[in-house]
Amino acid sequence: MRDKLAIEVWDGWIRLFHWGLVAAVLISFYTTKTSGAPFLFPIEVHAQAGYLVIGLLVFRWLWGALGSVYARFKTFLYPPAETVAYAKSLFKRQTSVYASHNPLGGWMVLLMLLSLSFQAVSGLFLSDDVFFQAPLYGVFGEAVGNQLRTLHQLNSDLLIILIGLHLVGLIMHRLLGEPLVVAMLVGTKRLHQQPVDARKERLQAATLRLRALGALLIAAGAVLWLWF
Template sequence: MTIETPGIASGSAPVQARITVWDLPTRLFHWALVLLVIAMVWTGWTGKLELHMTLGQAVLSLVLFRLVWGFTGNRYARFTEFVTGPISCLRYLGSLFSSSSGQHVGHNPAGGYAVLAMLVLLAVQAGSGLFTSDDIFTDGPLFSKVSSATGSLLSTVHRRTIWILLGVIGLHLLANVFYLVVKKNDLISPMVTGRKLAPAAADAGRGGHPLLALVILAVCAAIVFGGIALVK
């Protein structure tokens, strides 16, 4: 959602209020994913591959949850709220250093595409890991279900996608610093507290009940972990 706040002739600032933007499930998803990605990188680089694969399935469960939550969460968690057309995103990026970019209560257009990019990359990274092998001791849970050529291809995808993912995460972190230092817009604290300073006319994010999120997460985890256990 964008709230345009053009300059007022008298020089007075628009009235702002602190409103609820991010529901609890969205915030818990975000920070759980942060911890899981850190743990996956560490276990992958230190050779703790059994744990690494379990964490990968947990990541897949969270990604699946976020896809569902993008249609069932509160207003600002829904894809319809922050996924815009590419022209809108380019227009936003072109006005990034000016006041004409407006104030976005939820994700801005560039942030929306960053969310989609990270979800896709995480799905590719964790999904390809199911079919990989270290050619020594450890195979992914579904490695035996594909040909050696396919397994080799997916292993290559798995090894290379992590660098793209880390690059996107790095850009995401730099963007947060840019908004905090240059735009004076704190995007980090609201993902902790759920509340954000926004124009008083902005609507608070309603919906996103934690119990519904818990049920969705349980179903997603059952699909991922149970499905893999049945297939392998």
């Protein structure tokens, strides 16, 4: 049996972001989609989960520009032609191996981040008309607020679809011999061959720590401003 190639792909910051986002999104959906949620004011918990989502997304957008090589958007966002070619090869089960996200997965990640960002930010302008008003409620007037409420609800359904597609993709990759969940837990992918997107450049650990600290401070500042 051919030995697998171990490649460090997902740094610790990306893994913390990913699982933190999973938890915050689950809480957010639970407090709105489940009747009889065991909270005194579910909308407040829903809003607080949204604030955490915003902080996590602020960090991810910054880390996508300044972080480790496989975390950067420029590493896994491919031109349309290359993405279409990958999709065709996927149906033929003749796909190339990628260390980071493959072309379809990269665009799915971007779409999910954009949808989550809109969902979290639009929520800042809403109210339940009874117990809770978000920090920016009423800034653009009632008409715009009503439109944002409608879009917030519609985008919530879109997010469910995107999350479902994401889970389907995980299953497909597991069937192809690529356990992505394990990789997101330990940070390392074990591949049968050299990936087409292999990168040799590495930033100094001290540089990455400073960048992570800066991104964390900005993200934490956003959360604290919203929370209090």
